[in-house]
Amino acid sequence: MKKILALSTGFILLTCLLLSGSVLAQDDGKVSVMGVWGGQELEAFNKMIEPFEVATGIDVQFEGTRDLPTLLTTRLQAGNPPDVVQLTGLGMMKGHAQEGDLVDLTKVFDMDTFKKDYDQKWIDLATYNDGMYGLYISADVKSLVWYNPQAFAENGYKIPTTWDELKALTDKMIANGQTPWSIGLESGAASGWPGTDWIEDILLRTAGPEVYDKWVAHDIPWTDDRIKEAFQIFGNIARDSKQVWGGPITVLSTNFGEAANPLFDNPPKAYLHRQASFITSFIKDNNPDLEAGKDFDFFPFPPIKKELGTPVLGGADMISMMNDNEEARKFMNYLASPGAQTIWIAELGKIGVNNRINPNVYPDSITRKIAGVLSNASVFRFDGSDSMPAAIGSGAFWQGILDYVGGTSLDSVLNNIEQTADETYTTGAATD
Amino acid sequence: MNLRKTSSRIFLNIIILLFMLIWVLPTLGLLITSFRPEEAVSNSGWWTVLNNPLKFTQFTLENYKQVLGSAGMDTAFRNSFFIAIMGTLLPVMAAAFAAFSLAKIEFKGRGLAYALIVGLLVVPLQLTFIPILKIFNILGIAGTFPGLWLVHTGYGLPFAVFMLHNFFVSLPDDLFEAAYIDGASMWTVFYRLALPLSIPALASLIIFQFLWVWNDLLVALIYLGGNRSVAPLTVRLSSLVGSYGQDWHLLTAAAFVSMIVPLIIFFSLQRYFVRGILAGSVKG
Numbered sequence: 001m002k003k004i005l006a007l008s009t010g011f012i013l014l015t016c017l018l019l020s021g022s023v024l025a026q027d028d029g030k031v032s033v034m035g036v037w038g039g040q041e042l043e044a045f046n047k048m049i050e051p052f053e054v055a056t057g058i059d060v061q062f063e064g065t066r067d068l069p070t071l072l073t074t075r076l077q078a079g080n081p082p083d084v085v086q087l088t089g090l091g092m093m094k095g096h097a098q099e100g101d102l103v104d105l106t107k108v109f110d111m112d113t114f115k116k117d118y119d120q121k122w123i124d125l126a127t128y129n130d131g132m133y134g135l136y137i138s139a140d141v142k143s144l145v146w147y148n149p150q151a152f153a154e155n156g157y158k159i160p161t162t163w164d165e166l167k168a169l170t171d172k173m174i175a176n177g178q179t180p181w182s183i184g185l186e187s188g189a190a191s192g193w194p195g196t197d198w199i200e201d202i203l204l205r206t207a208g209p210e211v212y213d214k215w216v217a218h219d220i221p222w223t224d225d226r227i228k229e230a231f232q233i234f235g236n237i238a239r240d241s242k243q244v245w246g247g248p249i250t251v252l253s254t255n256f257g258e259a260a261n262p263l264f265d266n267p268p269k270a271y272l273h274r275q276a277s278f279i280t281s282f283i284k285d286n287n288p289d290l291e292a293g294k295d296f297d298f299f300p301f302p303p304i305k306k307e308l309g310t311p312v313l314g315g316a317d318m319i320s321m322m323n324d325n326e327e328a329r330k331f332m333n334y335l336a337s338p339g340a341q342t343i344w345i346a347e348l349g350k351i352g353v354n355n356r357i358n359p360n361v362y363p364d365s366i367t368r369k370i371a372g373v374l375s376n377a378s379v380f381r382f383d384g385s386d387s388m389p390a391a392i393g394s395g396a397f398w399q400g401i402l403d404y405v406g407g408t409s410l411d412s413v414l415n416n417i418e419q420t421a422d423e424t425y426t427t428g429a430a431t432d
Numbered sequence: 433m434n435l436r437k438t439s440s441r442i443f444l445n446i447i448i449l450l451f452m453l454i455w456v457l458p459t460l461g462l463l464i465t466s467f468r469p470e471e472a473v474s475n476s477g478w479w480t481v482l483n484n485p486l487k488f489t490q491f492t493l494e495n496y497k498q499v500l501g502s503a504g505m506d507t508a509f510r511n512s513f514f515i516a517i518m519g520t521l522l523p524v525m526a527a528a529f530a531a532f533s534l535a536k537i538e539f540k541g542r543g544l545a546y547a548l549i550v551g552l553l554v555v556p557l558q559l560t561f562i563p564i565l566k567i568f569n570i571l572g573i574a575g576t577f578p579g580l581w582l583v584h585t586g587y588g589l590p591f592a593v594f595m596l597h598n599f600f601v602s603l604p605d606d607l608f609e610a611a612y613i614d615g616a617s618m619w620t621v622f623y624r625l626a627l628p629l630s631i632p633a634l635a636s637l638i639i640f641q642f643l644w645v646w647n648d649l650l651v652a653l654i655y656l657g658g659n660r661s662v663a664p665l666t667v668r669l670s671s672l673v674g675s676y677g678q679d680w681h682l683l684t685a686a687a688f689v690s691m692i693v694p695l696i697i698f699f700s701l702q703r704y705f706v707r708g709i710l711a712g713s714v715k716g
Contacts, residue, residue: 039674039682063658064671074654078565082573221623286471 018130030059034075036068040281044347051343052334056331058327075378076101087134088321089386090125091393097133103321104131111397117338117354121380123158126318134318137341138350141370142276142313142383143199143301144337146283148263150295151271163304165207170243171208179245182270183238184259185252185402192398194256195405196385197276197313199211203230204311205304209379218385218428222418223411231410233304238405241423245270248405257282264290264378276315277370278314281349298375310376315386316353389424396420447499453500468685473681495685504660508668512646512693514577515656515664519584519645524637526585528630532591532622535600546597552590563655568655570658575662578657587651588641592633595640599633600626635704643694665690 016046030328037045042064049060065071065416068088070395073079087093105126115123143306152159155176160166170180175331185194204212207226215227241247245262246254249304260279262269264287285295290296300358303310321332338356345352346361351371362368374380385393396417418430425431464478469492481490499505511549533539534546564583565574573579603626611621627634649666656662658671673679 032657036675038671039679041674044670061659061661064665065653065658065667066670066673066675067653071653074561074565077562078569078574080565080569288471 023063029057029327030061031084031331032061032082033084034063034072034082035341036066036088038064041348042318047347048340056330058330081322083323085320085322087318089393090382091387091389092316093134093320094128095338095400097128101135101322103324105135105321106132108329109336113351117356121352124336125382134320136316136318136353137335138345139314139316139353139374140276140350141374142315143201144277144298145301146260146273146275146298147271149297151268159299160302163302165294166302174242179270180272181237181244182259182262182273183251184254184256186255188359192401195401196397197232198234200384201301201313202233204381205308206230208308209381211313212381215385218421218425218430222414222421228410235404251405252402263284277351280366292366294342311379311381312374313383314382342383348371391424392421444523462687466495466688469494470681487600495682498691499620499682499685504668508665510665511662515580516642516646518581520638520642522581523585523588523592524634527589529597531593531596531600532626533596535558549590550594557587574655575657578598583651584645585653592637595637599630603629632704635701639698639701642697646694
């Protein structure tokens, strides 16, 4: 026991010494950042901040956690929020802006330059109650259908440009004894989100952006016929063993990152896969021999109603500021610069949003092609589930997708989501 | 008669082996997966290696290389040790004093004090995050090791007091009376008599507390934050995985890396462990 006591006293002394050393070192300018990035993303982030740290001497301290909302709420309540935070959705941004947790960025940036650098659509997306509360550093395009060009060539299939052509193509595949689609909804605690993208993409194409905005704001209920129709179009594919590889059971149990793999089997188990631009890094990781453009390629998710055109659904990485201090201001201005974003998007294969970014930074022709899709899109809409309150957008909606694909009746699924929506939304014409 | 006994024993052993196999299977799968290349992990299940288990080219140390080679791993190990060692010793020491006085010293309100401490076992620790963090911010110890030690001491105490109390109660009173008659002070009785006798209980308590602190992710994340200079191994390992769950194959190797230390602690204190779990279960 004497030994233990002596040992522990020694440890206390030792750690106190080490601690005081590190505390002293941290006194000089620092900015704390909280985000969900890990792995490859974290490495890219560290590369992006390196020039900033060298140039300014400010220490950027990144705290990463995949459970960001919980940690952020706890920190806010306790009174020590991070200086800068990566928010994971528009709903979250609006919520925190309403609470007064966020700093209005129009006072941080030189807005004349900022407006030249960024399209109005990015400024609009970050604006809430006349303040700008988010900075977009990169985007993902979600309305893409991936395919295997060689398998298409072998079978003599052509790229569909309308929904009818797509239908004809999948019918032909089924007639040839093939399975058209591959879908994977599993994503750990976030399972179901790939399905929400389907619904959003379909709704944008069948009902248009105005209805879409109303739906996100809960001005129309989930039980609305137009929402129902979007679910049915998705269900006709995801619940049909002829349409989707392995049927609904495989759809539910396949990880989204592995869902593209069946396209590259020999012979392919499936021919089409609808997923965002970031899936390229999964395809390359899982099948290192494949070459972008030659072995895998994409076409835009085709329009369903001619008059509504081909809208683009997307996601974006958003940075917000919580503490207004000199270091955080410098850091935000650095993140808004094309230099910082070029490092970030080149590392991760994302699409840049700053107009001054040189298209040559994109690693391959596919990414350049996606950047073209994004800049040409007349209608761009932010991922709807990201924009809804978390209890819906990352809760009831995800669960609803899983239940629906699992065989629950559509009416009961939509009624369930509508019930949660009534409890969650504080605004919206459809909120009882 | 003898034959029947042997055959029933064989039958029992087969059943035990079967249960062990079911129990070990997931861990075995994890172990095998941790040695497989990323590509194979995403394309086929771990059981496919059983087709030709001796083909060593299908295994790789790449996952372990990536986990151990990633930046800041040594800091994370050091931090985990700081946190776990003090987060174990402080509550065990405090609990030993408290449990001894509650078990062997007569004073008013003893039963109530004991009931209150043990009652804290049912308070979910999530409930305490925000108030404690507020106090820590005022004191300026949020995000420091001493703050986390205090928290782990607080969270660990109810169970530690409960377990040691039951053990001390089981020690015969005659022993202590004899010591007092011989002129021993209360401190001497505690230090020379009660503590040496309770080594099995202390050892198993240390194992429990060490495992809990070592494996803890949530408490460290809340009070310490994910900042690399203070983050323990669990926080560091969880950030190996991307926000969409990319690179999860690294987690299999990471799990075994973080398991090494608890395993060493467990096996080195194992002979006390079995005795310790029974501590206080049967009155002396």
